[in-house]
Amino acid sequence: MSETAPSPVAPRSLHAPGDIVIDIRDVTKLYRMGSEIVYALRGVTTKIHRNEYLAVMGPSGSGKSTLMNMLGCLDTPTAGHYEFAGEDVSQMTDDELADIRNREIGFVFQSFNLLPRSDALHNVELPLIYAGLPAARRREQAEEALVSVGLSDRMHHKPNELSGGQRQRVAIARALVNRPSIILADEPTGALDTKTGVEIMDLFEELYDHGNTIIVVTHEEEVARHARRILRLRDGLIEADERPKDR
Numbered sequence: 001m002s003e004t005a006p007s008p009v010a011p012r013s014l015h016a017p018g019d020i021v022i023d024i025r026d027v028t029k030l031y032r033m034g035s036e037i038v039y040a041l042r043g044v045t046t047k048i049h050r051n052e053y054l055a056v057m058g059p060s061g062s063g064k065s066t067l068m069n070m071l072g073c074l075d076t077p078t079a080g081h082y083e084f085a086g087e088d089v090s091q092m093t094d095d096e097l098a099d100i101r102n103r104e105i106g107f108v109f110q111s112f113n114l115l116p117r118s119d120a121l122h123n124v125e126l127p128l129i130y131a132g133l134p135a136a137r138r139r140e141q142a143e144e145a146l147v148s149v150g151l152s153d154r155m156h157h158k159p160n161e162l163s164g165g166q167r168q169r170v171a172i173a174r175a176l177v178n179r180p181s182i183i184l185a186d187e188p189t190g191a192l193d194t195k196t197g198v199e200i201m202d203l204f205e206e207l208y209d210h211g212n213t214i215i216v217v218t219h220e221e222e223v224a225r226h227a228r229r230i231l232r233l234r235d236g237l238i239e240a241d242e243r244p245k246d247r
Contacts, residue, residue: 018050020083021181021213022071027080029066029236040066042236043080048215050181053208055224056217058233067233068217072105072184073097085181102130106175108185112167114159114174120146121155124174131178145173149203165196172203182213189223201226 029041041063048054048071056071058064069075070082073089076097082090085104089097101107106127114123124142133141146155149169159167168188175183185204189197205226208214216227224230225244232240 018052018213020047021050021085022046022048023081023083024070024077025081027070027077027082029063029070029075030078039236041070041077044233044236044238046231046238046241048182048213050213051208051211053204053214053226053228054216055227055230056215056233057219057221057224057230058239059219061235062233063236064217064219064233066236068184068186071182071215072107073100102127103178104181106178106180106183108168108171108175108183108188110187110190112159112171112191114167114170116159119156119158120151120162120170120173123159123170124177127174127178141177142173145177146170148176149173163196164192165199168192168196168200169203172200172207176207176212182215183207185214185216187218187220188216189218189220197223 024047025045027041027044028039031038031040044063044067056064056067066075070077073084073092074097076082076092077090080090081088084100087100089100092100115126121139121142124145125138128138128141143155146152149172151166151169151173154162154166159170162170172183188204189200192200201223204214204216214227216223218224228243230240230242230244231238232242
């Protein structure tokens with residue numbers, strides 16, 4: 001395995017603050033619904049550094065999903081400034097946002113979002129196909145990513161031949177394969193039983209220990225407690241920015 005790949009047996013790092021990967025300042029997002037204007041975000045300001053482990057929490061209507069879309073470059077702010085990995089994404093076009101997502105962000109979804117007729121290896125290769133990498137290099141990086149999440153013996157299994165936890169590990173390997181700036185996980189344990197959910201959160205812990213930047217969007221306190229920092233949203237504003245003492 002190459003030195004840049006995440007390793008499930010990597011030693012705990014010191015986690016000194018790294019470079020700023022996300023810098024959002026006074027970000028507002030509004031939606032027009034007929035004659036009504038709805039403010040999803042109301043001037044949010046925060047910074048996220050490399051090798052942070054952050055949880056984003058909030059009740060329904062708090063702006064949590066809108067902030068997730070913003071952090072993942074799935075949307076742009078109505079007003080305010082958003083810089084991702086040194087690039088101003090506030091005014092980017094859809095094509096430019098797609099390029100940032102493919103290069104810089106690894107997504108993990110609650111529902112896995114795997115191609116049902118493709119094996120694990122091909123599912124993990126997909127971002128590399130979009131990036132235009134040669135076939136041999138795609139295969140090497142995809143195999144490396146699957147090994148890093150403990151699926152060296154499941155590379156040629158299709159999703160319906162895998163357990164829920166194994167499918168989520170494939171999704172995490174796919175998120176890692178481009179060696180992105182951050183891993184953005186949306187309710188990553190929502191479709192899993194308790195035991196399997198604990199195993200997936202243990203895997204995120206290992207990836208964090210190896211130097212990955214992880215942002216988990218969740219409504220579950222027990223999932224958020226794995227993070228080293230928790231942003232709590234309410235009514236489109238950051239209500240609290242916490243660093244749990246036991247972490």
